[in-house]
Amino acid sequence: MSQPSDIEIARAARKKPITEIADRLGIPEEAVLPYGRDKAKVDRDFIASLADRRRGKLVLVTAVTPTPAGEGKTTTTVGLGDGLARIGENVAICLREASLGPCFGMKGGAAGGGHAQVVPMEEMNLHFTGDFHAITSAHNLLAAMIDNHIHWGNALDIDARRVTWRRVMDMNDRALRDVVVSLGGVGNGFPRQTGFDITVASEIMAILCLARDLDDLQARLGRIIIGYTRDKAPVTAKDLKADGAMVVLLREAMQPNLVQTLENTPAFVHGGPFANIAHGCNSVVATDTALRLADIVVTEAGFGADLGAEKFLDIKCRKAGLSPDAAVLVATVRSLKMSGGVDKADLGAEDAKAVARGCANLGRHLENLRGYGLPVLVAINRFDGDTEAELAAVRDYVEGQGAEVHLCTHWADGGAGIEGLARRVAEVVQAGDADFAPIYPDDMGLVEKIETVARRIYRAEGVDMPAPVRAQLADWEKAGFGDLPVCMAKTQYSFSADPGLRGAPEGFRVPVREVRLSAGAGFVVAICGEIMTMPGLPRVPAAEAIGLNEAGEIEGLF
Amino acid sequence: MSQPSDIEIARAARKKPITEIADRLGIPEEAVLPYGRDKAKVDRDFIASLADRRRGKLVLVTAVTPTPAGEGKTTTTVGLGDGLARIGENVAICLREASLGPCFGMKGGAAGGGHAQVVPMEEMNLHFTGDFHAITSAHNLLAAMIDNHIHWGNALDIDARRVTWRRVMDMNDRALRDVVVSLGGVGNGFPRQTGFDITVASEIMAILCLARDLDDLQARLGRIIIGYTRDKAPVTAKDLKADGAMVVLLREAMQPNLVQTLENTPAFVHGGPFANIAHGCNSVVATDTALRLADIVVTEAGFGADLGAEKFLDIKCRKAGLSPDAAVLVATVRSLKMSGGVDKADLGAEDAKAVARGCANLGRHLENLRGYGLPVLVAINRFDGDTEAELAAVRDYVEGQGAEVHLCTHWADGGAGIEGLARRVAEVVQAGDADFAPIYPDDMGLVEKIETVARRIYRAEGVDMPAPVRAQLADWEKAGFGDLPVCMAKTQYSFSADPGLRGAPEGFRVPVREVRLSAGAGFVVAICGEIMTMPGLPRVPAAEAIGLNEAGEIEGLF
Helix, strand or coil, rough: CCCCCHHHHCCCCCCHHHHHHHHHCCCCCHHHEECCCEEECCCCHHHHCCHHHHHHCEEEEEEEECCCCCCHHHHHHHHHHHHHHCCCCCEEEEEEECCCCHHCCCCCCEECCCEEEEEEEHHHHCCCCCCHHHHHHHHHHHCCCCCCCCCCCCCCCCCEEECCCEEEECCCCCCCEEECCCCCCCHHHHHEECCEEEHHHHHHHHHHHHHHCHHHHHHHHHHCCEEECCCCEECCCCCCCHHHHHHHCCCCCCEEECCCCCCCCCEECCCCCCCCCCCCCCHHHHHHHHHHHHEEEEEEEECHHHHHHHHHHHHHHHCCCCCEEEEEEECHHHHHHHCCCCCCCHHCCCHHHHHHHHHHHHHHHHHHHCCCCCEEEEEECCHHHHHHHHHHHHHHHHHCCEEEEEEEEEHHHHHHHHHHHHHHHHHHHHHHCCCCCCCCCCCCCCCHHHHHHHHHHCCCCCCCCCHHHHHHHHHHHHHHCCCEEEECCCCCCCCCCCCCCCCCCCCCCEEEEEEEECCCCEEEEEEECCCCCCCCCCCCCHHHHHHECCCCCCCCCC | CCCHHHHHCCCCCCHHHHHHHHHHHCCCEEEEEEEEEECCCCCCCCHHHCCCCCCEEEEEECCCCCCCCCCCCCHHHHHHHHHHHHHCCCEEEEECCCCCHCCCCEEEEEEEEEEEEECCCCHHHHHCHHHHHHHHHHHHHHHHHHHHHHHCCCCCCCEEEECCEEEEEECCHHCCCEEEECCCCHHHHHEEEEEEHHHHHHHHHHHHCCCCCHHHHHHHHHEEEEECCCCCEEECCCCCCCCCHHHHCCCCCCEEEEEEEECCCEEECCCCCCCCCCCCCHHHHHHHHHHHCEEEEEEEEEEEEEHHHHHHHHHHHHHHCCCCCEEEEECHHHCCCCCCCCCCCCCCCHHHHHHHEEEEEEHHHHHHHHHHHCCEEEEEEECCCCCCCHHHHHHHHHHHHHCCCEEECCCHHHHHHHHHHHHHHHHHHCHHHCCCCCCCCCCHHHHHHHHHHHHHHHHEEEEEEHHHHHHHHHHHHHHHHHHCCEEEECCCCCCCCCCCCCCCCCCCCCEEEEEEEEEECCEEEECCCCCCCCCCCCCCCCCHHHHHHCCCCCCCCC
């Protein structure tokens, strides 16, 4: 690579005061709550005052099936925002926050890369403004109140064997996946088996991302089902009188965070990542606020379009009444090569044929997105090693599908490297050709919803569900939860639930291991295959190389 | 009570911009890192620039043995600061941060009370600037790296039975005291029994409070002993290469927080409470920074002087080279009545004789503090229900001990209600009569140090230690840790380890149940009696009454 590292570029950023960034969107200084020098939250009263404004245009950035390193979806979202700003558009970017735990496992970083980053990147990848810590606290307060209630007499008759509410930690810690608590005698409560998920997988993360305001937040928190009585009646957070304290813990976290790109474009960074195990979208409050303030809003959804985009469209947009105006599908030569069967270790060598083979993956995502009624533009996020033959293979394929393709060099060149795409995006959203509809209706059965996503998006032959899973879904339908959408938890490395099936696999079935009801968030989680809701650290964790240098700057985090 | 509630008073505060508060101490605007509108951190580079300045005078506020509601030690610390400001002194206040978990258990609040509070009190009692969350993250990262190391081959030969590093959560959750982790099969690691402490009990909390700067912080984190090999050799955080990542997580938390009192006196709120199970002092960095900027610094130490003051003097002052110039011993009629044998439910009724009996408790604390070479002034924190006869009983007793006593009404009247004490404190610290020395020398044996505190401060007849505890202490002495001070974990409700023994008990022995080595913090923890390092929630947790009112304000937190 011929340019400085991400962290060197970020450190050299010419940041403007955050109040100046806010001012670009018409946010007055008194509505800007600073967190350190270059981060801020936007005041909830100001946000409430925007309710009657007309919304701008919404652009979703999604991607093909990724390599483990990711395909630069955040980088492209940031670059496109900067590109739109360069051509004079009033634009805002909406990103997800980074999860702290994984930064210490594999190489992390959720702030973009190269010359298309949001800053301050170190803090965004660590504690940021504390939103995830607030979610962790609210989640674990509810957990403590459950065991405490049982300990002190269990007036609600909670069946300790049927408590579904686990605990969470924002850490990759496999030892906590499956634990027994309350050992040690009478004073410590009734022993039972339970476990921890990573904070992003918390239902409260999804609730925070989907709630419209504090009242809606409290109502949703109250609806959380923590388990069942011996008579199998659901017990809620409201039954435990935990909803008020939880909303108090989340009050500040509900306010979106404002930062800036290297080119000083405003970016709202708010809500959880991990579209494999969560719904993984920027918060509704942040996206909606951005839409009231900017003419064009560029946002991202996690991993490949089979996960992030599907959930963005079928959960977030459906529930928040959002209607996207265009989608940008990010592809890299590397990811298509991997989809074409090349091993991760060999991605550096030219292989235009593998790229051509891998384009079947791109094609399926493209077709899926068009199926939602969206105009789709393909962006090639160019890497230094990409050859002309490889790039031509992508171009030929995409044009053969009747779509337009843009070679983008924002990683190397910032907004200037993506101006062509930016101009076309601006034209497309103005043309107003989008005709968005979710892929299944609310009143479809839960099993059928899961099957619809598996067949129409993943192209599976069908879904395998053990009888207890089907019975559970039927029970929830009887209890009035049949109208909820489904949130699929699945590997990000394949259309299927098997990370080994690359490209555009066919002839597979999707095993649904477990289902979880998120009555507060408003969806049913279907856990497919081996996907984990608490990651582990690798043999050599990134943490071992993270530290401060002599200047007190952070090294090794990215 | 004839005055509005604490929260009503706090909401009506006429807060000044935090930069203006900083300016009173000569902290320039560029060194003030705002967190929201009325909290800030002070930049580490500015702090480093103060190293050559001369220190002001240091006043410790401590108390008699408390009732469960507390005796207004923080309230008096705040009031005394305001009183000193009123008489024209250049003063700063140094307080501990609040622990989040207990706020949802018993009625909480660690920001003072009445007209002697620091603001914003809601945020201080919740997430504040995220310091405790950072400590939780750093602590649990190390825990995850331990189990991860064992899982991936255990190159360091860590004995899973001898891992002493537990996990932490800032929550009252008895179910986590004693747990088995890593159940569920090969992928989840090796099952073992462990547990969680509350975050304030984390060694990292103590390290953060005692470290001088980031280099010292990293060195101390590296020295943390997480357990032992099969050959009983200690394994450290540095052996696991965790120290760098941990210091990165704590970088911002190391910077002291600045807020203000209701009367706009600057207050540094930094470091952990819980002098029963931790050392429970404001951080060395905050206290030292305040001493470089102000002529008089007023700080507090938790619970009664047997716990907070002993640790402040024998651990913090010894290790940080601080030399206090005076101590203020806070007493209330209520606490003395309880020490005199009155039940908690009957504290409202006049009982001057019980107060007189309870003064023996005050007398012992007074004598102890004088034993450290400190001038001691007694402050009566007046409550509405106190009668003249009860107040006279205290006054007579204290004067009989040759000490001066001040009736203080700062709760009702703010700084104006404590001006008399403030004038005398200013005179006493100027007189320079203090001749501080810790109660035991560094080179005394660990058993003898524990016995010294138990005999000379608690007035126990002796200490009961099981043979394994004695063997453990002997091992640590052999390993070079014999020079460390001891940090006693003991109930705050008695001089003894039995909360039922009130007043000035005699003829008791102190059982030491367990000892823990905090090689990074630099002390040995001796756990006495039934004291818990993870609290539980009560039958009706305060959380049930906490919530937002229609104006979006927090109710029920205090």
